[in-house]
Amino acid sequence: HKKKMFDLLDSPLLENVGQGESSIGRSEMRSELIAIAKTSRFRAGDRVVSAGSIGDSMFFVSEGSLEVRINGVWQHTLAEGECFGEVALATARILRERETLELLGHGISFDTVIRRTADVDCVEDAVLLEWSVDALSPLLDRVPRLECNLQRLGLDKLQQSVASGSAPGRALLDLISHVHPLLLTGLFKGVDPARVVDACAILAAAPVRRPAGAGVVRQGCVGETLFVVVSGLVSCRDRGREVCQFGPGRFFGELCLCAKVMLRRRFLPPSPPGPGGAAGAASDAAV
Secondary structure, three states: OHHHHHHHOOOHHHOOOOOOOOOOOHHHHHHHHHHHOEEEEEOOOOEEEOOOOEOOEEEEEEEOOEEEEEOOEEEEEEOOOOEEOHHHHHHHHHOOOOHHHHHOOOOOOHHHHOEOOOEEEEOOOEEEEEEEHHHHHHHHHHOHHHHHHHHHHHHHHHHHHHHOOOHHHHHHHHHHOOOOHHHHOOOOOOOOHHHHHHHHHHOOOOOOEEOOOOEEEOOOOOOOOOEEOOEEEEEEEEOOEEEEEEOOOOEEOHHHHHHHHHHHHOOOOOOOOOOOOEEEEEEEEEO
């Protein structure tokens, strides 16, 4: 049974995982995912999740099939090897710091926001693997490609649910579409919320979009800006060798920005930064 799970775990969630010099191997990734998953069995007719219910986990269909419905209307059938629940897990990661919602000034409780967007029922007996945000977060932190895939899949399904009339989906999309990119980074953790709101109002974010393979910054060039990865994946290279990757919610360029600020405080003329590193989009990216 474990071998069957292992073979089926070749979903879009693992697309391109293992590529890049700094990436974890694909086989190692599968093994870790299985090790941290909760395995559950359901009977035909059982409801696995209900639209509007609180949830921060995703599921993988190891055996059986399930139906997805929004407002009682059939959307599609899930077969073995497919996932669902990416919306809840992805948005829980986007709002990974619960304080983020308070910083938005809406007075919204975290548990009232991360809501399921559809009903999912078993058509036949099913075996599911489940990953909660707490169980999967350490792996997502280590493997930016996995985080990138999760965000892409989750946001795609969220938009599909909104198009199908999901009220919880609409509320969730409206919320995360207004989150300032800097709130995704954790840089404001512990800062007074009122000051954070003021800072976000002052610090206007200028979107930068790059196709896969395009450069974002070049090693050795003068820079004074901080970049936050909103979507996609960015590869950081030192003299042509990849040293790390940045997925959604990660940032780079802070050394140049801090150096610029310190030099201005000391009334010194700015000087070019050190060798640093070059960054380029490993997949289509918005920063």
